[in-house]
């Protein structure tokens with residue numbers, strides 16, 4: 485029996501080092517971007533970086549790539565949104581339809597004030613549907629995330645009353661990368677390096693009480709400074725403990741796109757969510 489996996493699900497399975505058999509297909513998008521997601525990495529020629537691919541089209545690169553806006557670390561929420569919307573600091577800008585800044589919180593941003601959010605959910609990068617809509621976590625993975633949040637008593641679209649007299653909790657969702665990698669391939673180091681300051685500034689402004697890092701790339705981006713070997717550890721080694729990002733507790737769990745196929749790991753993900761809720765409740 486073959487698994488009918490889409491490219492993102494394949495990417496997440498590869499990310500999690502889960503090997504599956506599937507018939508080789510050539511999606512149309514893959515014709516535009518030569519990075520083959522489903523091919524075993526041992527058997528393909530070294531991948532071109534996004535910058536190299538952009539450089540192969542010098543007129544597009546010259547038009548498209550510009551240094552990241554200066555002063556990100558002091559921007560207010562509105563300026564940060566504008567900077568992301570107009571960003572052309574890496575080659576991902578050449579193929580995007582929309583940047584995906586994030587969504588959620590107890591209130592819409594007021595002027596330069598960020599939304600209020602106790603919880604910050606950090607994913608990897610926009611996929612095809614996120615690129616089309618400009619919103620994070622839409623489609624089946626987004627529905628699963630919403631169900632996971634609902635099971636925790638959270639909702640990204642409105643404030644969540646706890647029912648026990650405690651204050652409502654807001655939930656904000658963002659990704660490490662704000663633009664979609666072609667064919668939903670894994671983020672490259674240079675792309676993360678260019679884009680991460682935006683997420684870091686979002687965190688500074690949101691000041692969440694807890695961060696849930698979904699997937700290996702989100703965990704690596706957030707734990708780079710606090711876990712020296714985060715880049716070489718599989719996600720399973722980062723789960724089950726409470727990390728810190730600049731003093732904010734971080735719990736690592738599986739990406740919902742991975743869980744859509746790895747049903748057996750849903751119980752582990754639930755254990756991660758329970759740990760996060762314990763931490764959050766203890767932090768009040």
Ligand code: SF4
Nearest residue numbers: 571574577662663679
């Ligand atoms: S991925 Fe990030 S750094 Fe690259 S163009 Fe988009 S917003 Fe800019």
